[in-house]
Amino acid sequence: MANFATHTGVAAAIGSSLSTALLVTAQLDAISSLFLLFFFIAGTLLPDIDVDKARPVRWLFNIFALMAALMAVVLTHPQDPGSFWTFSEPQQPGWRVALIALVAWVFTRYPLAWFFQRFTRHRGLCHSLLIASIWALGWIHLGLSFLAVDDLIIWLQGLAIFLGFILHLLLDELYSVDFEGARLKRSFGSALKIYQKDFISGSLLALVALTALIWLLPWPESLLNWIQPWFN
Structure with a gap:
């Protein structure tokens, strides 16, 4: 290998x-x-996402956690269709958007990573x-x-x-x-x-x-x- x-x-x-x-x-x-x-x-x-406690797994789930947090922001704080970066008027309070993004990051980085390591070989x-x-x-x-x-x-x-x-x-x-x-x-x-x-x-x-x-x-x-x- x-x-x-x-x-x-x-x-x-x-x-x-x-x-x-x-x-x-x-x-x-x-x-x-x-x-x-x-x-x-x-x-x-x-x-190599199925390798327990390996460096690729840590890298991948750090990336996945960041992407999950960004996706949570996109879904709770819609963007202007004309721009990738410019947000439209918020439909959620800022603290709620930040909290949802944090939950998405933590869930992806720890429970989801544990699931892959526990149930895959x-x-x-x-x-x-x-x-x-x-x-x-x-x-x-x-x-x-x-x-x-x-x-x-x-x-x-x-x-x-x-x-x-x-x-x-x-x-x-x-x-x-x-x-x-x-x-x-x-x-x-x-x-x-x-x-x-x-x-x-x-x-x-x-x-x-x-x-x-x-x-x-x-x-x-x-x-x-x-x-x-x-x-x-």
């Missing part, structure tokens, strides 16, 4: 190359390219293409629903999460090959999989969640229109 430094180093190298290429070819602006790099690296950390369902798709489409659904950002940017961020996730799984499988001894280690095949064979109930629930996300999301017209010229 590749370690934390390997995952982040390879992800940073590949992600920065891709985001720089999109920037210099004028496909994206500097801010969007930087965010794309962030989502790509975040995607490489997500499969490493290289289980979290190392599957089902979960990779749920993370990617889940973010796209949240972004399209709550953020005043161009649809294409949200779809690209979801794609970056998915590709970063797949990169993590591929690196884990690569490290399961003993090239000197020309043999496969026992861990080979446990990282990159569609679903978890010995956890059928969890895999079925993940499939239901993925199906619901696909049903709820609009057709990715902006993403397809952006990709189409690349194949002409």
Whole structure:
């Protein structure tokens, strides 16, 4: 299994190359390219969310807690549709907005993190293409629903999460090959999989969640229109 430094180093190298290429070819602006790099690296950390008390887990849940707090602010203190940063007239007192944001942060950072560490095992369902798709489409659904950002940017961020996730799984499988001894280690095949064979109930629930996300999301017209010229 590749370690934390390997995952982040390879992800940073590949992600920065891709985001720089999109920037210099004028496909994206500097801010969007930087965010794309962030989502790509975040995607490489997500499969290790099931590792107890590991550094990726702490990083991820700190990020999730911050995002939950910001989302709570957005929902209780609506934004002006014309701006990502400018708030409209508040519909809740400031102290209540702050309290709700604090509760969202604490719940995500501690009980939710404990739940993942308690009820998941490493290289289980979290190392599957089902979960990779749920993370990617889940973010796209949240972004399209709550953020005043161009649809294409949200779809690209979801794609970056998915590709970063797949990169993590591929690196884990690569490290399961003993090239000197020309043999496969026992861990080979446990990282990159569609679903978890010995956890059928969890895999079925993940499939239901993925199906619901696909049903709820609009057709990715902006993403397809952006990709189409690349194949002409």
